[in-house]
Amino acid sequence: MTNKIKNLADLRELKDKLQTKTKLRDKSETSNQLVQVKVAMATCCIATGSRETMNYIVDELDKRNIDAVVTQTGCMGYCYAEPTIEVTLPGKEPMVFGYVDVKKADEIIEKYIKGGMLVEGIIPVNYKKIDQ
Amino acid sequence: MKDLSYHILDIVRNSLNAGASVIETIITENSHTGVLALTIRDNGHGMSKNMVERASDPFFTTSVTKKVGLGIPLLKQNAELTGGTVTMESAKNQGTKVMVIFNSDHIDMIPRGDLALTFRNLISGNPDRDIIFRYRLDEDGFDLDTADIRRELEGINLNTREVLDHITEFIRDNLAELDKTTNKKSI
Numbered sequence: 001m002t003n004k005i006k007n008l009a010d011l012r013e014l015k016d017k018l019q020t021k022t023k024l025r026d027k028s029e030t031s032n033q034l035v036q037v038k039v040a041m042a043t044c045c046i047a048t049g050s051r052e053t054m055n056y057i058v059d060e061l062d063k064r065n066i067d068a069v070v071t072q073t074g075c076m077g078y079c080y081a082e083p084t085i086e087v088t089l090p091g092k093e094p095m096v097f098g099y100v101d102v103k104k105a106d107e108i109i110e111k112y113i114k115g116g117m118l119v120e121g122i123i124p125v126n127y128k129k130i131d132q
Numbered sequence: 133m134k135d136l137s138y139h140i141l142d143i144v145r146n147s148l149n150a151g152a153s154v155i156e157t158i159i160t161e162n163s164h165t166g167v168l169a170l171t172i173r174d175n176g177h178g179m180s181k182n183m184v185e186r187a188s189d190p191f192f193t194t195s196v197t198k199k200v201g202l203g204i205p206l207l208k209q210n211a212e213l214t215g216g217t218v219t220m221e222s223a224k225n226q227g228t229k230v231m232v233i234f235n236s237d238h239i240d241m242i243p244r245g246d247l248a249l250t251f252r253n254l255i256s257g258n259p260d261r262d263i264i265f266r267y268r269l270d271e272d273g274f275d276l277d278t279a280d281i282r283r284e285l286e287g288i289n290l291n292t293r294e295v296l297d298h299i300t301e302f303i304r305d306n307l308a309e310l311d312k313t314t315n316k317k318s319i
Contacts, residue, residue, distance in 0.1 A: 010298065011281065011284050011285065011298065012284070014285075014294055014295065014298060015284070015285050015286065015288060017294070018285075018288045018292055018294060018295070019288065021292075039257070041141075041145055041253075041257070042142075042145065042195075042203075043133075043142050043201075043202045043203045043206065044198075044202070046133070046138050046141055046142050046145075047133060047134075047138070051138070051141055051249060051250065051253045052249075054253055054256070054257065055249060055252060055253055055256070058256045058291070058293070058296070059293055062292075062293040063293070070256065070257070070291075071257055072145070072148070072253075072257035072258070074145075074149060074195065074197070075195055075197050075198055076197060077197030077198055079198060
């Protein structure tokens with residue numbers, strides 16, 4: 001017994017519902033107006049919970065009606081501060097945050113993405129590793 | 133890595149980094165022999181023979197941001213703790229296949245973990261790649277292929293919460309159904 005898509009009717013129903021939603025959004029968006037979030041997703045990140053962080057961010061941005069692109073990236077080299085994410089607000093420099101668990105992710109969405117306010121946990125761009 | 137679902141996320145990420153457009157994950161479980169086979173294969177840019185040999189060396193990596201590569205070594209450790217194995221086949225510009233054998237009745241077998249969350253994550257981060265997941269338990273099983281879903285949704289991005297919810301539910305329901313068919317408790 002192998003059932004492909006469990007309920008095709010479900011998926012079609014979903015399609016109709018989503019088409020209206022997508023149309024509404026299309027008007028407002030071009031890619032450089034979107035918030036971009038990159039979640040580091042290498043072995044070190046996964047082991048510390050970046051999967052949960054990323055799933056949370058994807059869900060919450062949608063629930064809070066923020067148009068954003070959330071993607072995965074490789075190791076950013078801040079293995080001591082995983083999970084790490086990089087947030088780029090439209091027209092701004094990318095900002096890297098460390099130790100982003102679900103609670104921190106909520107704070108970043110509310111304060112930085114929605115309000116433009118800086119929050120604790122930023123990893124400075126000029127940060128040098130100990131051995132350098 | 134705490135469970136199988138994290139290992140799968142980790143290894144599939146390797147395939148994505150290798151530029152694969154199709155990544156297939158197959159789990160085949162045999163409740164009579166207690167063997168769980170995990171195969172992940174992709175059509176990415178592949179590895180040279182030398183690289184395949186060195187992939188299980190924790191101090192070998194292609195990364196420029198760090199000096200260690202722990203994905204395969206950690207997987208190998210968890211497989212070998214159950215008396216299992218990890219083997220890899222790869223050909224330049226054709227793709228890579230990672231095959232893992234676990235003896236799932238062994239006391240050191242890692243839990244299955246939340247496979248639905250792993251695939252939800254992979255699909256949300258890579259909505260344009262073809263991600264295939266097949267699960268077999270003895271005679272039963274189910275298949276998920278994002279190419280099918282994409283065709284059905286006609287242009288709607290898979291990276292939409294409702295679609296991701298649908299996929300998560302699909303995997304969870306099917307796994308729950310499969311667990312019922314054996315006496316084995318869900319791990």
